[in-house]
Amino acid sequence: xxxxxxxxxxxxxxxxxxxxxHEVDLAVGEGECHVLMGPNGAGKSTxxxxxxxxxxxxxxxxxxxxxxxxxxxLSADKRSLAGIFLSYQAPVEVPGVPLYSFLRTICQKRPxxxxxxxxxxxxxGQIADQLELDxxxxxxxLNVGFSGGEKKKIEMLQLLLLQPKLAxxxxxxxxxxxxxxxxxxxxxxxxxxxxxxxxxxxxHNTRILERLEVDRTHVMVKGRMVAExxxxxxxxxxxxxxxxxxxxxxKGDASCAECPGCPKAGDAE
Amino acid sequence: MSDQRKRTQVADxxxxxxxxxxxxxxxxRYDDGLTPEIVRAISEKKDEPEWMLEMRLRAxxxxxxxxxxxxxxxxIAGLDLDHISTYVSPKTKQAKSWDDVPADxxxxxxRLGIPEAxxxxxxxxxxxxxxxxxxxxxxxxxxxQGVVYTTIEDALHDPQWEPVVRExxxxxxxxxxxxxAALHYAVWSGGSFVYVPAGVTLPYPLQSYxxxxxxxxxxxxxxxxxxxxxxxxxxxxxxxxxxYYEANLHAGxxxxxxxxxxxxxxxxxENWSKNMYNLNTKRATIGADxxxxxxxxxxxxxxxxxxxxxxMAGDRSSCEFTGITFAxxxxxxxxxxxxxMNGADTTASVSTKSISKDGGVNTFxxxxxxxxxxxxxxxxxxxxxxxxxxxxRSDTIPAMDVRNATAQxxxxxxxxxxxxxxxxxLMSRGCSEAEARTLVVNGFANPISxxxxxxxxxxxxxxxxxxMEGAIG
Numbered sequence: 001x002x003x004x005x006x007x008x009x010x011x012x013x014x015x016x017x018x019x020x021x022h023e024v025d026l027a028v029g030e031g032e033c034h035v036l037m038g039p040n041g042a043g044k045s046t047x048x049x050x051x052x053x054x055x056x057x058x059x060x061x062x063x064x065x066x067x068x069x070x071x072x073x074l075s076a077d078k079r080s081l082a083g084i085f086l087s088y089q090a091p092v093e094v095p096g097v098p099l100y101s102f103l104r105t106i107c108q109k110r111p112x113x114x115x116x117x118x119x120x121x122x123x124x125g126q127i128a129d130q131l132e133l134d135x136x137x138x139x140x141x142l143n144v145g146f147s148g149g150e151k152k153k154i155e156m157l158q159l160l161l162l163q164p165k166l167a168x169x170x171x172x173x174x175x176x177x178x179x180x181x182x183x184x185x186x187x188x189x190x191x192x193x194x195x196x197x198x199x200x201x202x203x204h205n206t207r208i209l210e211r212l213e214v215d216r217t218h219v220m221v222k223g224r225m226v227a228e229x230x231x232x233x234x235x236x237x238x239x240x241x242x243x244x245x246x247x248x249x250x251k252g253d254a255s256c257a258e259c260p261g262c263p264k265a266g267d268a269e
Numbered sequence: 270m271s272d273q274r275k276r277t278q279v280a281d282x283x284x285x286x287x288x289x290x291x292x293x294x295x296x297x298r299y300d301d302g303l304t305p306e307i308v309r310a311i312s313e314k315k316d317e318p319e320w321m322l323e324m325r326l327r328a329x330x331x332x333x334x335x336x337x338x339x340x341x342x343x344x345i346a347g348l349d350l351d352h353i354s355t356y357v358s359p360k361t362k363q364a365k366s367w368d369d370v371p372a373d374x375x376x377x378x379x380r381l382g383i384p385e386a387x388x389x390x391x392x393x394x395x396x397x398x399x400x401x402x403x404x405x406x407x408x409x410x411x412x413x414q415g416v417v418y419t420t421i422e423d424a425l426h427d428p429q430w431e432p433v434v435r436e437x438x439x440x441x442x443x444x445x446x447x448x449x450a451a452l453h454y455a456v457w458s459g460g461s462f463v464y465v466p467a468g469v470t471l472p473y474p475l476q477s478y479x480x481x482x483x484x485x486x487x488x489x490x491x492x493x494x495x496x497x498x499x500x501x502x503x504x505x506x507x508x509x510x511x512x513y514y515e516a517n518l519h520a521g522x523x524x525x526x527x528x529x530x531x532x533x534x535x536x537x538x539e540n541w542s543k544n545m546y547n548l549n550t551k552r553a554t555i556g557a558d559x560x561x562x563x564x565x566x567x568x569x570x571x572x573x574x575x576x577x578x579x580x581m582a583g584d585r586s587s588c589e590f591t592g593i594t595f596a597x598x599x600x601x602x603x604x605x606x607x608x609x610m611n612g613a614d615t616t617a618s619v620s621t622k623s624i625s626k627d628g629g630v631n632t633f634x635x636x637x638x639x640x641x642x643x644x645x646x647x648x649x650x651x652x653x654x655x656x657x658x659x660x661x662r663s664d665t666i667p668a669m670d671v672r673n674a675t676a677q678x679x680x681x682x683x684x685x686x687x688x689x690x691x692x693x694x695l696m697s698r699g700c701s702e703a704e705a706r707t708l709v710v711n712g713f714a715n716p717i718s719x720x721x722x723x724x725x726x727x728x729x730x731x732x733x734x735x736x737m738e739g740a741i742g
Contacts, residue, residue, distance in 0.1 A: 094695070095715075097709070162699075
């Protein structure tokens with residue numbers, strides 16, 4: 001096992017009036033690829049946001065450590081500079097802020113990425129080409145009027161530019177057509193190969209995983225981690241759905257022998 | 270420090286760029302309040318023609334006769350004219366070289382970047398300090414084309430221009446317009462007279478900068494610009510003042526005459542300190558096929574009443590108004606514009622933005638009047654407001670009076686806040702919260718700041734940054 005990068009332990013969190021996550025554990029080693037699945041409303045996105053430091057959610061107990069440091073209390077910008085990246089389901093539009101100068105700003109904040117204007121321009125140009133993104137987008141306002149697919153490409157552009165140690169992809173594949181999905185998948189692959197960073201992929205769609213070598217799969221139901229297993233678990237979920245995990249979540253002690261990753265069925269590996 | 274002092278102190282960001290004061294020692298300062306004697310003394314000092322003195326005295330009577338306007342806007346109760354000095358003259362003569370300007374005054378304008386901008390990108394500069402212009406100069410090649418850029422005082426002493434001033438002065442904004450217009454005409458001092466002959470295009474802008482250094486004083490400059498047919502001018506006006514705990518008053522008047530086929534762009538960046546009552550009146554009348562462009566940035570003052578007006582007298586004329594206001598703590602800024610469309614096929618477009626924070630109040634008023642003869646006139650008004658917290662306020666009061674059935678008018682207004690999602694997005698890419706907010710606010714202001722002269726666009730971005738850092742830190 002690679003050395004520990006992210007360690008979420010016994011994390012409970014929610015909004016002010018509603019608990020959402022219950023004693024969640026999640027461990028991701030350096031460079032590992034994890035998949036987080038679960039039915040709608042299971043709390044997957046919330047977990048991603050809490051790891052990123054979204055102040056909408058309050059952590060009531062448990063802790064998050066990243067690269068050996070407790071980041072539970074850190075603001076999102078500090079976590080970002082430490083190497084956590086979250087790709088949003090619906091990236092916001094920021095009128096009047098040119099994409100290019102925004103990219104330059106966020107890179108210059110990172111000592112390891114500081115570079116000359118010329119080298120930066122080349123680097124951004126390269127990545128844009130790789131993502132089949134027309135360079136004219138760089139001069140436009142951040143995400144303003146971009147299609148869903150274009151917004152996701154801009155997320156991948158930032159991912160490749162910032163080279164984080166951990167990227168959480170929150171349904172990056174949702175709403176993409178086949179071509180855009182292919183490009184985004186190649187972007188994720190490039191991140192794995194060039195940066196060697198770890199991934200948490202939140203998805204409903206196994207298609208985006210086809211090109212990825214998945215290390216672990218996690219299943220969340222109603223704010224709890226109910227199963228964890230190897231990559232094969234994905235195919236199983238694809239075939240049988242989440243129903244039995246949901247039952248397991250409800251009963252709390254359901255046996256699920258047919259599920260290869262379920263901790264309650266013993267070590268299936 | 271006394272209690273009184275503490276009470277009147279207001280939370281303020283670091284305005285060190287503007288907040289420096291110079292001694293008034295040796296200055297000629299007239300008594301506070303307003304009497305015919307003071308008006309005569311100002312006129313005598315300027316050695317004015319008789320008609321001007323008469324106009325002043327008539328205006329003074331009007332001023333005293335007029336009741337204070339009904340309170341339809343921000344309160345000006347804190348303005349006690351019996352304690353405002355209407356005339357403060359620095360002890361210097363007008364210079365044509367910065368070397369001849371007294372060191373402390375020169376230092377003021379150096380710090381504000383005026384001589385530097387003059388060297389780099391301006392055709393001419395006028396600099397007013399308190400009540401008088403201390404520096405005035407224009408490039409020779411522009412002068413050779415017949416362009417006149419001087420003070421009204423100097424124009425009045427020139428036999429060629431005295432009749433021209435007399436013909437235009439006070440005709441577009443008459444002393445009867447409102448109480449503070451009457452006050453203006455009674456005690457006006459300084460400002461600019463610009464004449465651009467027919468067909469002349471100025472390659473660079475002219476710029477006047479108004480600095481009010483004296484505490485408890487008023488500034489009443491008069492700007493008179495005549496752009497003859499087919500001519501083209503960009504005029505820039507900048508204003509600032511250091512902060513005092515006494516009220517200051519600015520009641521200038523700007524009269525712009527844009528003839529057939531001419532174009533005038535009038536850019537203003539106003540950054541008065543937050544003890545200033547800014548009761549300024551600006552008006553343009555434009556001929557057929559003429560174009561008037563207003564660009565206006567208002568950041569300072571405690572209270573502002575400011576509605577630049579364009580009278581579109583000629584057919585096919587066009588008017589664009591682009592404005593931004595930023596109201597912080599203790600500020601109540603009532604701004605907007607008026608457009609009177611009398612010509613056929615005229616077009617007007619109004620686009621404004623306002624930002625309020627820390628309890629600042631922004632009110633946008635627009636008045637569009639489309640006259641009977643204005644066939645096919647088209648007008649669009651757009652107003653966007655951004656509120657940065659729950660204690661600030663933003664109001665939009667549009668008025669449209671359309672008297673021609675073929676006219677097309679449109680109005681849209683939005684009032685919004687910075688969403689938490691946006692802040693999270695920017696922070697999760699490494700921006701601090703203050704940086705994230707500044708980015709959003711700058712982005713909001715960007716379409717307007719793009720229209721400002723370069724050095725003012727930079728200044729505006731810096732101002733926003735200062736304001737935003739103050740908001741968080």
